Amino acid sequence: MPGWQSWLQQLREHPLYQLTITRLVEFYREPEAVFWVYVFPLLMTVGLGIAFRNEPVVRVVVDVVERPGAEQLVQRLLGAGGGGSGRVAGFHFRVERVPEAEARRRLRVGKTQLVLLPEREVGQGEPSARLLYDPTRQDSVLARLAVSEALRHGIRRKATHGVREEAVTQPGGRYIDFLIPGLVGMNLLAGGLWGIGYVAVELRVRNLLKRFLATPMRRSHFLLALMLSRFFFTATEVVLLLIFAYWAFDLVIYGSLWQVAVLLVLGAWSFSGLGLLTASRARTLEAISGLINLVTLPMWLLSGVFFSYERFPQAAHPFIRLLPLTSFNDALRGVMLEGRALSEQPFEMANLMLWGVVCFALALKWFRWR
Amino acid sequence: MTRPTVSYAIECAGLVKVYEGDPPVQAVRGIDLRVPAGICFGLLGPNGAGKTTTLEILEGLLEPTEGSVRVLGCSWEDGDSGLRRRIGVSLQETRLSERLTPRETLRLFRSFYGCGPSAEELLALVGLQEKADSYVRHLSGGQKQRLAVACALVGDPELVFLDEPTTGLDPHSRRQVWGIIASLRRQGRTVVLSTHYMEEAERLCDRIAIIDRGRVIAEGAPSELIAQLGGEHVIEIAAADSLPDHLDDLEQLASVRRVRRFQNMVQLTVSEPQEALEELLCYLRQRGIELQTLRARHASLEDVFLSLTGRTLVEADA
Ligand SMILES: Nc1ncnc2c1ncn2[C@@H]1O[C@H](COP(=O)(O)OP(=O)(O)O)[C@@H](O)[C@H]1O
Ligand SMILES: [Mg+2]
Numbered sequence: 001m002p003g004w005q006s007w008l009q010q011l012r013e014h015p016l017y018q019l020t021i022t023r024l025v026e027f028y029r030e031p032e033a034v035f036w037v038y039v040f041p042l043l044m045t046v047g048l049g050i051a052f053r054n055e056p057v058v059r060v061v062v063d064v065v066e067r068p069g070a071e072q073l074v075q076r077l078l079g080a081g082g083g084g085s086g087r088v089a090g091f092h093f094r095v096e097r098v099p100e101a102e103a104r105r106r107l108r109v110g111k112t113q114l115v116l117l118p119e120r121e122v123g124q125g126e127p128s129a130r131l132l133y134d135p136t137r138q139d140s141v142l143a144r145l146a147v148s149e150a151l152r153h154g155i156r157r158k159a160t161h162g163v164r165e166e167a168v169t170q171p172g173g174r175y176i177d178f179l180i181p182g183l184v185g186m187n188l189l190a191g192g193l194w195g196i197g198y199v200a201v202e203l204r205v206r207n208l209l210k211r212f213l214a215t216p217m218r219r220s221h222f223l224l225a226l227m228l229s230r231f232f233f234t235a236t237e238v239v240l241l242l243i244f245a246y247w248a249f250d251l252v253i254y255g256s257l258w259q260v261a262v263l264l265v266l267g268a269w270s271f272s273g274l275g276l277l278t279a280s281r282a283r284t285l286e287a288i289s290g291l292i293n294l295v296t297l298p299m300w301l302l303s304g305v306f307f308s309y310e311r312f313p314q315a316a317h318p319f320i321r322l323l324p325l326t327s328f329n330d331a332l333r334g335v336m337l338e339g340r341a342l343s344e345q346p347f348e349m350a351n352l353m354l355w356g357v358v359c360f361a362l363a364l365k366w367f368r369w370r
Numbered sequence: 371m372t373r374p375t376v377s378y379a380i381e382c383a384g385l386v387k388v389y390e391g392d393p394p395v396q397a398v399r400g401i402d403l404r405v406p407a408g409i410c411f412g413l414l415g416p417n418g419a420g421k422t423t424t425l426e427i428l429e430g431l432l433e434p435t436e437g438s439v440r441v442l443g444c445s446w447e448d449g450d451s452g453l454r455r456r457i458g459v460s461l462q463e464t465r466l467s468e469r470l471t472p473r474e475t476l477r478l479f480r481s482f483y484g485c486g487p488s489a490e491e492l493l494a495l496v497g498l499q500e501k502a503d504s505y506v507r508h509l510s511g512g513q514k515q516r517l518a519v520a521c522a523l524v525g526d527p528e529l530v531f532l533d534e535p536t537t538g539l540d541p542h543s544r545r546q547v548w549g550i551i552a553s554l555r556r557q558g559r560t561v562v563l564s565t566h567y568m569e570e571a572e573r574l575c576d577r578i579a580i581i582d583r584g585r586v587i588a589e590g591a592p593s594e595l596i597a598q599l600g601g602e603h604v605i606e607i608a609a610a611d612s613l614p615d616h617l618d619d620l621e622q623l624a625s626v627r628r629v630r631r632f633q634n635m636v637q638l639t640v641s642e643p644q645e646a647l648e649e650l651l652c653y654l655r656q657r658g659i660e661l662q663t664l665r666a667r668h669a670s671l672e673d674v675f676l677s678l679t680g681r682t683l684v685e686a687d688a
Contacts, residue, residue: 018481022470029469029505206465214429214459215525216451217482370431 019225192271254339273359412575416686512543
């Protein structure tokens with residue numbers, strides 16, 4: 001037998017290879033699992049990507065009170081032939097014509113953001129208007145700015161005072177660009193917890209862990225195989241996601257690809273540790289499901305998957321930044337969106353590694369094999 | 371102390387296992403066993419008797435609360451890597467991966483040992499060649515059980531533990547598994563199995579230990595245990611009307627060793643069935659008792675269990 005063939009044969013009979021390959025085979029024979037790991041994240045990206053496509057981000061609902069002068073006001077707001085909606089000065093307006101009492105009610109309950117009351121002037125010149133808004137509501141304040149801007153626009157049709165406006169929308173700053181790294185992080189975390197933690201408990205429940213323990217199998221081989229097979233799924237899934245985002249949304253990665261890869265490996269490893277730790281004691285599938293939700297949900301919420309954690313109070317930021325998913329997301333966004341090197345983000349890298357080391361140490365200590 | 375040169379595959383003494391909890395469960399309450407190499411040894415007992423607990427302690431999967439264990443001359447505390455290679459185990463309940471085939475499953479288990487028979491040989495041994503490449507979840511209960519036994523044999527073990535290898539199987543599948551177990555013994559391996567079917571223990575085992583409530587209540591070859599009843603045959607009678615209360619003088623009959631009553635049934639343990647029957651019929655005729663049933667059979671381990679515990683195995687299960 002030629003050397004490489006016997007080498008291949010040896011590889012095939014190696015427990016690490018067998019443990020890994022059987023998990024892969026089992027996984028690909030399970031259509032549901034394939035769907036949740038590969039198809040679902042893509043569908044989610046498509047859904048969110050479309051929902052937050054780069055339309056004018058600010059939608060303004062304005063009620064114009066039905067009175068003489070109302071139509072002129074609408075025309076001035078939207079331009080001639082505006083009808084019920086239109087796009088002016090970067091804002092998207094929708095105009096409702098309603099009686100005054102109704103308009104005031106709608107403002108109170110938040111159905112409209114702003115009410116315009118046409119006011120007749122003695123001179124019969126340009127109609128003027130009173131503008132009702134709620135200064136405690138962000139959208140209402142925004143609507144006030146939008147309406148006065150649009151009305152000004154209507155009069156002059158030109159920017160003045162030497163200030164020229166330029167709309168800047170390019171890959172890197174869009175919501176989808178923010179979202180993709182978040183989704184990658186989320187999938188990596190889910191992979192570690194469901195793909196490793198849940199699977200480990202399932203094997204325990206099925207008595208298969210105990211059965212393996214009754215053989216000369218090395219525990220390290222088993223754990224490593226669990227991680228390797230999972231990393232294979234996660235890596236293919238992330239690559240698919242990135243390729244898809246590149247194709248559908250012109251995703252641009254500003255940093256280096258290999259740094260993205262290094263970060264993926266580090267993240268997957270760290271989250272595997274978290275998964276193993278979560279799974280170390282649980283004896284039932286119900287228990288592990290609950291624990292996984294307990295671990296993942298706060299991070300999905302806090303760690304900046306769908307929106308930036310900057311929205312949370314400043315005082316909470318130090319704690320949020322200690323979460324491993326925050327570190328991963330921040331670092332990945334740093335590389336992908338800002339082109340920063342991993343070495344420029346020492347806190348994130350150290351935090352992610354620390355989580356991995358501590359989780360693995362505790363998991364190996366506490367892991368219930370039988 | 372000088373010991374005969376019998377080598378024991380298993381020696382354990384004073385095994386106690388208490389499962390922590392509220393209340394704590396005393397699953398094993400002091401078990402001593404010596405299993406000579408090369409025999410098939412059975413642990414017979416009802417559900418909950420402590421068979422699985424005992425086996426898992428012997429297999430090194432469970433720490434005993436008290437007691438000492440030596441398996442193939444080694445102790446589990448001395449590190450298990452060497453010992454693991456020499457034994458094969460089939461647990462009471464293991465759900466093997468449903469989406470792997472028997473061939474793949476055996477290859478996986480085989481990789482842990484790095485030697486031993488090939489997957490093909492094992493499949494042939496347990497008669498699963500035709501199912502070699504269908505998913506485990508498409509196998510019948512008996513086929514799954516045979517695969518589990520094959521998994522216990524991948525390392526070519528000297529000592530094989532089988533925990534309830536035929537529980538829940540139909541008679542045909544049970545017979546197939548019995549065939550495999552008998553062949554293991556012929557190959558010179560030591561087999562330790564647990565069962566709550568006395569027929570299985572009687573048929574397969576050279577020696578058995580009857581276990582009840584965490585203790586060994588009898589140990590020996592099945593024939594010895596049955597012989598201890600004093601007679602090898604059992605006669606059961608039931609009358610059309612209820613039997614009179616005082617039948618104690620049945621014991622006076624020369625060939626009757628023991629009398630037991632169960633509601634309207636009487637069971638006699640006898641040594642000479644023909645003699646006993648004649649005496650019995652004569653006795654009944656004299657008293658004008660009319661029989662509804664009369665059954666004579668070989669005494670079984672069931673009778674041994676009954677005489678030791680006052681319960682049948684089936685009753686003890688409940
Ligand atoms: N992990 C456990 N925790 C608590 N009690 C247990 C555990 N396993 C078994 N038992 C109890 O110990 C006793 C013996 O169980 P087991 O060894 O499984 O008996 P068998 O195999 O003879 O049916 C039973 O009463 C059972 O309920
Ligand atoms: Mg049992």
